[in-house]
Amino acid sequence: MTEIKTTFIKDMKFVAMTTSGNKIVMDTLKENGAGATPMELLLAALTGCTGMDIVSILKKMQLEFSKLEIVVKGEKSEEHPKIYKKIKLIYKLYGNLPPDKVKNAIELSINKYCSVSNMLKSAAEITYEYQILDSEQ
C-alpha cells in the first residue's frame, strides 16, 4: 500500500508528502519553478519508471553506458478532461550499445515492467524512439 498526504498551501499550491519523506510541490503552470503541475508529474513519473527499468535491464545484459537521458512529450486533449492522448518518449543513450538490445530493453520496460506506462497506456497512445550516441558527446 502506497500512501501520500497532500496539504493545500495557498492559491493553487499543494505539497505532497510521501511515507518515505519526499516532498513534492505542485502548482498551476508558472514560469518561476513554483511547483510542477500534476500533469507534468505524470510524465516525469513515466520517464523515471522506464529509466530505472532501462538501467536495470542494461546492467543484466552487462552493457555499459556513460549517460542516459529521456525526453518525454505529452499532447493533451482540447476538451475536459484534458488528458494526454499521445505521449512520446525519446531515449538518448551514450555509449557503445547494440541497437537491438537497446530496443529490446525499452520494449520490455514499456510493455512489461514499467508500472507507470502500463497505467497510462489505457488512456494515451505511447510511442518511443531511441538514439545511441557517442560517449564523447
Add this chain to the structure above:
Amino acid sequence: MTEIKTTFIKDMKFVAMTTSGNKIVMDTLKENGAGATPMELLLAALTGCTGMDIVSILKKMQLEFSKLEIVVKGEKSEEHPKIYKKIKLIYKLYGNLPPDKVKNAIELSINKYCSVSNMLKSAAEITYEYQILDSEQ
C-alpha cells in the same frame, strides 16, 4: 505540448526537469527522502489535480474553508506490471461546509475536470470519501 527532460544521475536516481523549471528527484523506495518513486508521483499528481479542482470549485460556490488535506492510498497488483488496481482518496475539509456541495465538487473533479484521475481510472478503480471538520481542529 508538455515536455520534460529526465537525466540519469546514479544507481537508480533520476532527475526530471520541467519546461517551467521544476526539478523532480526520483529514486527507488528508500527511507531517507532520496527521491520519490515514480509510482508515488502518480498518486501525488492525483491529489494535486483534484485538490486544485476542489479549491477552484468551492471558490466558485463562494464556500470558504480554513484547511484542506487529501490522503491517497494506492493498492498495487502483485504481478508485473505492478500497477495500482485500487486507489482511494480521502478528502479532509475544515470549515462550515454543506456536505452535498462538497460531494458535488469532488464528483465534478474526479469525473469531469481532473485530468489525472481521468487518465488513471482506465487502469485503477478510484474511490473516495470525505470528512468535513471544524476549523478549530
